[in-house]
Amino acid sequence: MNADLLARFHGVIPAGGVGTRLWPLSRASAPKFLHDLTGSGSTLIRATYDRLVPLAGERIMVVTGRAHRGAVVSQLPELCDEDLVLEPEPRDSAAAIGLAAAILYRRDPSIIMGSFAADQVIEPVEVFQAALSEAIHTAATGKIVTIGIHPTHPSTGFGYIQTGDPLQVPNAPSARGVVQFVEKPDEDTARKYLASGGFLWNAGMFVAPVSLMLEHLEANEPALHAGLMKIADAWETDQREAVMREVWADLPKTAIDYAVAEPAAAAGDVAVIPGVFNWDDVGDFAAIGRLNKASADQGIINLGGESVRVYADSATGVVYSDRPRVVALVGIEDVVVVDTADALLVTTKEHAQKVKQTVEQLKADGATEVL
Numbered sequence: 001m002n003a004d005l006l007a008r009f010h011g012v013i014p015a016g017g018v019g020t021r022l023w024p025l026s027r028a029s030a031p032k033f034l035h036d037l038t039g040s041g042s043t044l045i046r047a048t049y050d051r052l053v054p055l056a057g058e059r060i061m062v063v064t065g066r067a068h069r070g071a072v073v074s075q076l077p078e079l080c081d082e083d084l085v086l087e088p089e090p091r092d093s094a095a096a097i098g099l100a101a102a103i104l105y106r107r108d109p110s111i112i113m114g115s116f117a118a119d120q121v122i123e124p125v126e127v128f129q130a131a132l133s134e135a136i137h138t139a140a141t142g143k144i145v146t147i148g149i150h151p152t153h154p155s156t157g158f159g160y161i162q163t164g165d166p167l168q169v170p171n172a173p174s175a176r177g178v179v180q181f182v183e184k185p186d187e188d189t190a191r192k193y194l195a196s197g198g199f200l201w202n203a204g205m206f207v208a209p210v211s212l213m214l215e216h217l218e219a220n221e222p223a224l225h226a227g228l229m230k231i232a233d234a235w236e237t238d239q240r241e242a243v244m245r246e247v248w249a250d251l252p253k254t255a256i257d258y259a260v261a262e263p264a265a266a267a268g269d270v271a272v273i274p275g276v277f278n279w280d281d282v283g284d285f286a287a288i289g290r291l292n293k294a295s296a297d298q299g300i301i302n303l304g305g306e307s308v309r310v311y312a313d314s315a316t317g318v319v320y321s322d323r324p325r326v327v328a329l330v331g332i333e334d335v336v337v338v339d340t341a342d343a344l345l346v347t348t349k350e351h352a353q354k355v356k357q358t359v360e361q362l363k364a365d366g367a368t369e370v371l
């Protein structure tokens, strides 16, 4: 890639999702991106950062909750103060990604940003980086570029991208236009999309000129855009905190997929690079089984590290404890045991998706201290 284009590229990592289906391991005080869920030795946010370094160098901004400052700084000691954006409270992905766009725009309106969720598992990284390189070249032609994943089932938890004709972009041979972007369709619609063969899942990655992101944000969410620009104007002054406090709590709460991706696709401004790497959003404990293949061969995946000793006869499954423990499992298949100081979860991989309902029940019961 030519050096000028590469120098315009900045990574952005919005790190805010709690990962409800991974409760009680993942929770508001220690969300999924702060855990090593693959046995790689890296937390998900560290691995996300490292994947971007070959293209972005240290031009990487993290947007996260104020409460995670300490954990994020210890995971990413190279992050400088200007590149660590701390939110007083979560206001969804349009505010998080939009604020990064606004701050970068004020630094240099020609910046191309790439926003990447902090809590995904991707391999091989070189294949991802080749797709990202194509995305940067395509974004430079004036597009918001998504990365598309071949869908395997009619999930209602992802965005769907209807691919259009190939685009003739130098250095981006797989770039295609996008006919429409549909965020989280209902199950019938998702089935139709899957059967048609013309749709990809949105991987939650957006590579775009900051100016184009902000143009669409202004057209679709003017109040959000105005508030974010106000914060960005104060970002490199001593008014940063005061303006953040004044503006943040009133910003509209919406996802970037509704605020930008859907309307921008309708306007013909979205492109897609089909990703041919393995991609997993680690949505539940069953995913952890898939992602820890090496230890899964022994039947039990121990996420607790060396201080947790698991004794299992024929049992299989996933075990986590946040303290030294002996965990004995006898004759159970695909069990999930998650042991923390204030909450114990016992389920099976088959029912792993339903953990979300349990969390909703706990919320409704006011048991927020364990969430």
Ligand SMILES: Nc1nc2c(ncn2[C@@H]2O[C@H](COP(=O)(O)OP(=O)(O)O[C@H]3O[C@H](CO)[C@@H](O)[C@H](O)[C@@H]3O)[C@@H](O)[C@H]2O)c(=O)[nH]1
Binding pocket: 013, 014, 015, 016, 017, 063, 064, 065, 087, 089, 090, 091, 092, 093, 096, 116, 117, 118, 119, 157, 158, 159, 160, 183, 184, 201, 202, 203, 204, 205, 257, 281
């Ligand atoms: N800082 C910050 N980040 C946030 C916030 N809300 C969400 N995020 C971050 O924004 C990204 C996406 O947000 P989610 O809310 O987790 O989105 P999703 O339901 O998983 O859907 C998105 O990702 C799917 C792929 O995993 C996509 O298929 C879908 O279209 C969409 O882009 C994640 O990195 C998440 O941490 C927030 O309030 N603050």
